[in-house]
Amino acid sequence: xxxxxxxxxxxxxxxxxxxxxxxxxxxxxxxxxxxxxxxxxxxxxxxxxxxxxxxxxxxxxxxxxxxxxxxxxxxxxxxxxxxxxxxxxxxxxxxxxxxxxxxxxxxxxxxxxxxxxxxxxxxxxxxxxxxxxxxxxxxxxx
Numbered sequence: 751x752x753x754x755x756x757x758x759x760x761x762x763x764x765x766x767x768x769x770x771x772x773x774x775x776x777x778x779x780x781x782x783x784x785x786x787x788x789x790x791x792x793x794x795x796x797x798x799x800x801x802x803x804x805x806x807x808x809x810x811x812x813x814x815x816x817x818x819x820x821x822x823x824x825x826x827x828x829x830x831x832x833x834x835x836x837x838x839x840x841x842x843x844x845x846x847x848x849x850x851x852x853x854x855x856x857x858x859x860x861x862x863x864x865x866x867x868x869x870x871x872x873x874x875x876x877x878x879x880x881x882x883x884x885x886x887x888x889x890x891x892x
Contacts, residue, residue: 813850814888815842815877817861817869825849828858839872843880856884 816824816834825845826834837845846857857877861870870887877885 812856812858813846815846815857815859815873817859817865817873819862819864821869823873839876842873843876843882846877846882847880853881853883855882856886857882858886858888860888 812828814826814828816826818824818836822836822838823842824834824836825842826832827849835845850857859870859873859877874885874887
């Protein structure tokens, strides 16, 4: 057996089970200060959205595309007494081209309130892909 008196003079070799968190706190505070200093220097992009009050009058000689809830599009010339033609999305660009062969003729997309945003974007994409340069969205002025 080991002598209890002799073992008192020696240092016991226990393992420390504590974690020293002071260096982690120091690093965290340094990172916080770096982010606080650099955050105001980050330049964010600004988007100048059009306001309804500043929009000009709707052009009179335009093609109007109405996006309806039943997944159909109604196309007509924006004139008094013009006929409305219901078409599918595949026929949309060709129908607009037959009504107005000029690519610079304005095309106005009018959508009902309950229509999914996806249908409006698909119509806009298809008309721009067909070469129509002036495609816009109609809004209600209040």
